[in-house]
Amino acid sequence: xxxxxxxxxxxxxxxxxxxxxxxxxxxxxxxxxxxxxxxxxxxxxxxxxxxxxxxxxxxxxxxxxxxxxxxxxxxxxxxxxxxxxxxxxxxxxxxxxxxxxxxxxxxxxxxx
Amino acid sequence: xxxxxxxxxxxxxxxxxxxxxxxxxxxxxxxxxxxxxxxxxxxxxxxxxxxxxxxxxxxxxxxxxxxxxxxxxxxxxxxxxxxxxxxxxxxxxxxxxxxxxxxxxxxxxxxxxxxx
Numbered sequence: 001x002x003x004x005x006x007x008x009x010x011x012x013x014x015x016x017x018x019x020x021x022x023x024x025x026x027x028x029x030x031x032x033x034x035x036x037x038x039x040x041x042x043x044x045x046x047x048x049x050x051x052x053x054x055x056x057x058x059x060x061x062x063x064x065x066x067x068x069x070x071x072x073x074x075x076x077x078x079x080x081x082x083x084x085x086x087x088x089x090x091x092x093x094x095x096x097x098x099x100x101x102x103x104x105x106x107x108x109x110x111x112x
Numbered sequence: 113x114x115x116x117x118x119x120x121x122x123x124x125x126x127x128x129x130x131x132x133x134x135x136x137x138x139x140x141x142x143x144x145x146x147x148x149x150x151x152x153x154x155x156x157x158x159x160x161x162x163x164x165x166x167x168x169x170x171x172x173x174x175x176x177x178x179x180x181x182x183x184x185x186x187x188x189x190x191x192x193x194x195x196x197x198x199x200x201x202x203x204x205x206x207x208x209x210x211x212x213x214x215x216x217x218x219x220x221x222x223x224x225x226x227x228x
Binding site: 004031032034036041042043044045046049089091093094095096097098099100102103104105 | 143145147152153154155156157160162168170171202204208210211212213214215216217218219220221222224
């Protein structure tokens, strides 16, 4: 059974700092991996999707990398801003499955 | 383009009551799904559908029913609500390829359900 772990569970950084969020998964036979952002009391907003054949994806200040063989993905946020404060979720889709398996998330606080 | 919409946003039920959570999407996605989010548990798949008339169970299907009569709508029914079904429910839609989720999944804003 696929398991997804996100470390740390919570992170507090000063504004302007670059930071890395980690996601690890137990079954390397993934089809793709998706990073989401969730604001308190809100739904999930898709940030980046990485297909299994890709190594990284970039969108603005966000960069996500994927290492299938080691079962890891990282989300890099450059020059963090208070508006980046949210919970970040990692989810993987195993090939042949219609299910996304989610991690429990990393709660990020960016302090002005 | 409204994306994925859910109604209601909030609901309070008494134990034993039934209700239907509504979900609609306007992106012509064949795949739709329901997840529940509980503190410390992450999101878990309840049911999903790969097209009109086709549904299947996810990880935690007990106590819930679904049907899919149109591409746009995928309602979730609670037959006899229990306190253990207190949760936040999210509907999602996306594109499939073969037997997998091809591309990004789009999520609705959620329904916050409390069962007393």
